[in-house]
Amino acid sequence: MAVDIGIDLGTASILVYVKGKGVILKEPSVVAFDRDSNEVKAIGEEARLMLGRTPGNIIAVRPLRQGVISDYTVTEKMIKYFVQKALGRRTFQKPRISICVPSGVTEVERNAVQQATFAAGARDVYLIEEPVAAAIGAGIDISKACGNLIVDIGGGTTDVAVISLGGTVVSTSLKVAGDDFDEAIVRYMKKKHNLLIGDRTAEDIKIKIGTTYPLIENEAMEVSGRNLVTGLPKTVTVTSAETERALQGTSNQIIEAIISVLERTPPELSADILERGIMLTGGGAKLRGLEEMIEERTGINTMTAEEPTQVVAIGTGEYVELMSARREL
Ligand SMILES: Nc1ncnc2c1ncn2[C@@H]1O[C@H](COP(=O)(O)OP(=O)(O)OP(=O)(O)O)[C@@H](O)[C@H]1O
Numbered sequence: 001m002a003v004d005i006g007i008d009l010g011t012a013s014i015l016v017y018v019k020g021k022g023v024i025l026k027e028p029s030v031v032a033f034d035r036d037s038n039e040v041k042a043i044g045e046e047a048r049l050m051l052g053r054t055p056g057n058i059i060a061v062r063p064l065r066q067g068v069i070s071d072y073t074v075t076e077k078m079i080k081y082f083v084q085k086a087l088g089r090r091t092f093q094k095p096r097i098s099i100c101v102p103s104g105v106t107e108v109e110r111n112a113v114q115q116a117t118f119a120a121g122a123r124d125v126y127l128i129e130e131p132v133a134a135a136i137g138a139g140i141d142i143s144k145a146c147g148n149l150i151v152d153i154g155g156g157t158t159d160v161a162v163i164s165l166g167g168t169v170v171s172t173s174l175k176v177a178g179d180d181f182d183e184a185i186v187r188y189m190k191k192k193h194n195l196l197i198g199d200r201t202a203e204d205i206k207i208k209i210g211t212t213y214p215l216i217e218n219e220a221m222e223v224s225g226r227n228l229v230t231g232l233p234k235t236v237t238v239t240s241a242e243t244e245r246a247l248q249g250t251s252n253q254i255i256e257a258i259i260s261v262l263e264r265t266p267p268e269l270s271a272d273i274l275e276r277g278i279m280l281t282g283g284g285a286k287l288r289g290l291e292e293m294i295e296e297r298t299g300i301n302t303m304t305a306e307e308p309t310q311v312v313a314i315g316t317g318e319y320v321e322l323m324s325a326r327r328e329l
Pocket of ligand 1: 011012155158177179206207282283284285308309
């Protein structure tokens with residue numbers, strides 16, 4: 001029995017999908033190593049816990065920035081570690097691995113990812129572009145000559161892509177995504193409430209009461225931080241209507257990117273998108289109100305994938321099967 005694995009190589013976390021088992025691993029893409037001996041000390045969650053708490057000679061790095069391999073040897077070790085962890089020690093057969101790369105990476109970067117995956121023990125390696133993986137994972141049949149618009153809102157980047165026949169036709173990537181919503185909330189709290197809050201608190205507000213579109217019932221929560229005037233701790237009540245104002249600028253940037261892609265889309269594919277709608281994926285897509293807001297501004301029916309944070313990993317895993325079936329034909 002061949003083993004098939006899909007790896008979503010994200011800047012913040014790595015997800016591993018094993019056929020028949022689903023997403024079995026999700027860990028931060030962090031590696032801790034000894035600066036003197038260059039020896040890897042820890043990978044993933046264990047390495048993350050070392051961030052900021054390590055003695056001088058041990059440093060924890062994120063080898064992937066903006067989804068692109070910036071440190072080749074470390075990335076190879078990281079992939080190897082996750083593959084072994086996913087398969088355990090039982091298997092003797094080398095796995096077939098599909099791994100996703102952000103759309104728009106250079107040939108050199110693609111080769112680097114491919115080699116790192118072979119070096120990590122893969123028998124076959126299939127590279128797939130992130131938006132295509134997201135589409136497969138969301139249940140879209142990508143083999144048809146039919147346009148689909150995928151908007152993947154991650155932590156650091158939003159990718160907007162029109163895909164057809166398994167490839168990207170028009171796309172854009174902007175460095176505005178989920179984490180920028182948190183920053184917008186921090187700025188709003190400073191300006192409106194003279195309150196300094198941390199990123200974690202801002203994310204908490206976003207997840208609990210955040211919205212980009214008016215809610216039928218306004219929600220509220222108490223938030224604590226440091227009073228910027230007195231320097232003392234302070235608690236204020238924030239409402240979802242306030243988050244809507246705070247998040248407006250950031251959500252507008254995402255909508256403008258979607259509109260710019262639609263403007264560059266060939267007319268036949270535009271017609272398909274109008275009929276099939278816009279698919280949102282990524283953790284950032286969980287923010288309430290985004291669907292409604294995008295729908296209102298573009299006039300196109302918009303929906304969010306069922307498991308928005310897992311679709312890329314799932315799609316990457318399913319891609320192995322698709323490609324090996326094609327090879328066997
Ligand atoms: N329920 C929620 N409501 C709003 N935002 C959420 C929710 N859950 C997660 N997020 C946001 O999703 C973002 C992370 O998304 P995801 O895990 O897809 O990112 P990533 O793939 O690691 O990032 P990137 O694609 O930029 O490399 C974070 O900004 C997080 O705050």
